Amino acid sequence: MLAVLLVVAAVVGVRGARPAAAASPAAAAAPVRIMPLGDSITGSPGCWRALLWNQLQNAGYKNIDFVGTLGPQGCSVPYDGDNEGHGGILATNIASQNQLPGWLSATKPDIVIMHLGTNDVWSNIAPSQILASFTTMVGQMRASNPSMKVLVAQILPMNPSNCAECAQRVITFNQQIPAWAQSISTAQSPVTVVDQWTGFNDATDTSDGVHPNDAGIVKVAARWYPPLAALLSTGGGTTGGTSTGGTTTGGTTTGGTTTGGTTAGSTSGSTAGSTTGSTNGGSTTGSSSGTTAGSTTGSTSGTTNGGTTTGGTTTGGSGSGGTGGGGCTAVLSITSSWQGGYQGAITVKNTSGGSIRSWAVTIVPNGGAQITQAWNGTLTTGSNGSATVRSADWNGSLANGASTDFGFLASLPAGAGNPTATVSCSATA
Template identity: 40%
Template sequence: MTTRSHGRADAAGPGAATTDAGKASPRAWGRRLATALLSLVLAVAGAVWTAGAAGAESNGGVRVMPLGDSITEGTQVPGGYRIGLWQRMAAGRYTVDFVGSQYNGPGSLGDHDHEGHPGWRIDQIDANITGWLRTHTPRTVLLHIGTNDVLQNYNVSTAPQRLSTLIDHITAAAPGAEVFVATIIPLANSGQEAAARTFNAAIPGIVQNKVNGGKRVHLVDMHSALTTADLIDGVHPTAGGYDKMAARWYGALQSVPGSIGDSGGPTPTGSALRGVGSGRCLDVTGVSQANGAQAQIWDCNGQSNQQWTPTAAGELRVYGGKCLDVYSNGTADGTAVIIWDCSGQNNQQWRLNSDGTITAVRANKCLDVSGYGTANGTKIQIWTCHGGTNQRWTLS
């Protein structure tokens, strides 16, 4: 038997990590110093920064463009609010295609495309928006911009007018799109927070003016969704803060019919495997069907990525043709459990035991929730069988 080696995508994508709203982390760029310096010069000049660009992912769903600065990109937590938003839309059975020229985020994010540019102000986004919209043709735009105008103290008093002009350019280039305009999140510095609040106070009137003109523009109060306790560095959210943003975006999208399509899709077949210790279900991260997608636990929702079919060959199949798989034929404690094209190899064979444990045939170790975790997103691995609640499952 030939042992295969699974390929694994770079979880963070090729975009540079950043440490604040406009500065690149030296560690992230250390191996390509010359490229980093050039990128910094281009960013300051307002040119399109392509270091985070990659081939677009598409699933044929409703095209949604996350648009803004490092908070859209997900500085400090790559993927940012897009992770939780994607998970919520997947759980709601919405088929959505994130679009944009940039690309980053972890494997738990099913689509990494976005239009978030660290350090960019309203005017810099405005200088490029028409081209992006013509290229990516979004049905829906999620706009969170203005933080860097405040941080850079860049003509803050006229920032609302620049935002209004940007919205006009969006609606002109994409007249059929639903445009969701967010107030910017809080800032820890008291003087900057005062400026942010002044800027935010103008946004409802701007949005209402567009609505009165027949434009499909919607206000999202993002500022009230977070507090400064949700910031990791005084500017960017923690993982929990980004998830609060995701929840606020999702609620806004659900309130506008058609903005993310219709909830539905084919009824999944198979059965759920519910962890006894967590009460959550065995789940494929991000509803991904890609080889190498990580298995995790998540709130049980009946989605196709939680529907497992035991076969006479000992497989646990999902999506019809993918199998629960021990990464790279591993046998060591802590080896990751993923999905892969069904191949008949014994690292894809499982034994369902009467005590609720599930044994990996090749490794003779149990399907295990890492570290007795109970939180959404806790990874699945194999571990020496001990009968703990994190190794027991119910099939329903």
């Protein structure tokens, strides 16, 4: 990963360099504050942000600041890693739970680049409901900054083996984004659509059918760069335009558009079920409580609170609970559950007082559950139902206080009740 990122950062820097005749990025007394907003595609670890940051720096855009309440999660190259990429998050939950205003108040962005909706689409939430949530969030952005510039993605294709309908759902959702953007965009606060779908192949550009791999993050960064650089150069934007990697002017698109139902960049054969760390269900909001046993173990129990369930699945359920004592802590969240299974996310934090080179989290599911898959880590399972997830090459090295996360899927026997698990963490310095 390190070699790939270093080489790619150099290459995209050359490609991103502007002709000598182009205007230089305008100097400003204060840096332009840019919030990457999304789910685990943006934040876990979201290494396209590292490529994009270095591409902007290499092109001369020095007076910028990536902002967010979350810190960097690896990627092995220097970059400004602050972000608002919350693994497992749904756009509809951000809006209904009024989460965005607090993030905006803490970070004061001038520009938001947003890739959201993957988890909502997986949950079979109607595009109209997702876009209504987008409208709420854009209103909150403008309340924070009336001149907010928003880049919103037509989301990446996904084709996990346990969601045969997801590929078409993404297409259907993406088709409705440009008209929505056109309707809400203003001259003072433009909303520009960035086509992240066209040319992206879920079989070759993802590690699991959903999350970008080394090839995928290059494509993601390359699509964000032109419209973001245009905003940084001019301070303006395109009203209701769509960018597919070219230059967007006056609401027209250079470099191609996504046309309904096309399958460029969407192929089958991807591995099962990681959606940005969440989902498979409806819109039930849940909560969990965690307790710590001794110094190294914790248990998390999930309960659902109100909300609605779509298609027999439940989405939501945040949890807490985790480790201590082993140089790192692990906090478990139950991000979604459905009849016969659930999905979880675990945040690992270095609490050793120094740097660590790797970590390992042991998960002991309760109720006869079995961990079947994990992403952003290497999974091994035991005969007693326990599982261990070890850090990947790119997210094991953590400075003191730094964190990263991974996700997993688990099967759940009938009648087992709410999903729970005990987790513990150990680190290698």
